[in-house]
Amino acid sequence: PEASTPTAVVSVSQYACQRRTTTENNNKTFTDAFEVLAERYELNEIEGPCLAFRRAASVLKSLPWAVRSLGATQDLPCLGEHTKSVMEEILQNGRSFEVERILSDERFQTLKLFTSVFGVGPKTADKWYRRGLRSFNDVLADSSIQLNRMQQSGFLHYEDISRAVSKAEARALRNIIDKAVHAITPDAVLALTGGFRRGKEFGHDVDFIVTTPEPGEEETLIPKVINRLTKQGILLYTEYQASTFDMSKLPCHRFEAMDHFAKCFLILRLEGSQVEGGLHIAEGDSRGWRAVRVDLVAPPMDRYAFALLGWTGSRQFERDLRRYARMERQMLLDNHALYDKTKKELLAATTEKDIFAHLGLEYIEPWQRNA
Ligand code: 8DG
Ligand code: MN
Ligand code: MN
Secondary structure, eight states, X not given: OGGGSOOOSSOOOSSGGGXXXXXXXXXXXXXXXXXXXXXXXXXXXXHHHHHHHHXXXXXXXXXXXXXXXGGGXXXXXXXXXXXXXXXXXXXXXXXXXXXXXXXXXXXXXXXXXXXXSTTOOHHHHHHHHHTTOOSHHHHHHOTXXXXXXXXXXXXXXXXXXXXXXXXXXXXXXXXXXXXXXXXXXXXXXXXXEHHHHTTOSEESSEEEEEEXXXXXXXXXXXXXXXXXXXXXXXXXXXXXXXXXXXXXXXXXXXXXXXXXXXXXXXXXXXXXGGSTTOOOOOTTOOSSEEEEEEEEEEOOGGGHHHHHHHHHOOHHHHHHHHHHHHHHHXXXXXXXXXXXXXXXXXXXXXXXHHHHHHTTOOOOXXXXXXX
């Protein structure tokens, strides 16, 4: 039995940015359970344990082998007592009692349902729950609730946008955006980012970065793209945020989940005829089109590498890149820049490889960032 137990020859880093994590997950039973526990803490705004379960899941996702005994995990980082007791339960019974209790909890189920609507966050979901609302019908029938524009389109396109987007659909959208961007600026740069850049087969949306070499021109790019898509009649929803980016205000010392670049959150109408192999829709759906969520971000060209690295994800990979920069290198990293606190200077980068090199990290390919 000893010979079949995998032993960690090279130790696993506590930082996701020092691990290679593909989309192949050998420990899905454990990581699915951890994700439920993390979500429960997240919905209750208990940050510490939430992050602990996300870190533990991320470590297990990076393993090229399946955990078959608790003993096999003894050299792994980020696994605390609570995570180990859940793993023990799963190893013994194939499931975790604690996870099953959460999944059958009415509050958890309702908050999950409500936050699955585009534009509904944990705060709104909780407010609706405390009002006694339990279903979409309850929400839509409550005359005292004023849905904002985002939530209205969230409900309107619920079926379509809660359905995964396929790689073929992402490619078709890339062609559409590519045509629009290049009709506006022939020397524009367009890159697919987010989960699809990491090699995922499906996503909840499609993320793009657009920029142009002409400084300042990137700020007007998104409004022009929106204009064009509107004229084509394929824009179902748009939320545009103008740039608030100011190079003189760098570095930002607080961890910022959001960046200051011009961006938009869209819902587009995608025709089946434009998708190789057809749309990823319900069987029997004969509309010939579907709604898809699309995000566009437009950084200035000299910030491109930082924005690309930040928008490629995964979220856990990004968190650990920033944590590694801060804790191990006394540097501050965000979607805009990398700042060396010791040298008191901003470090330049034109590619992601430059940023990894500044951090003294081995380069991790996008498809190895599924932490
Ligand atoms: P998925 O869509 O395939 O489900 O996964 P994903 O592509 O990894 O997630 P995402 O929610 O689309 O986010 C992609 C990356 O973009 C993620 O690493 C977080 C990053 N991101 C920022 N700023 C912002 C922002 O303002 N809004 C959103 N939604 N994501 C942002 O860096
Ligand atoms: Mn995405
Ligand atoms: Mn996105």
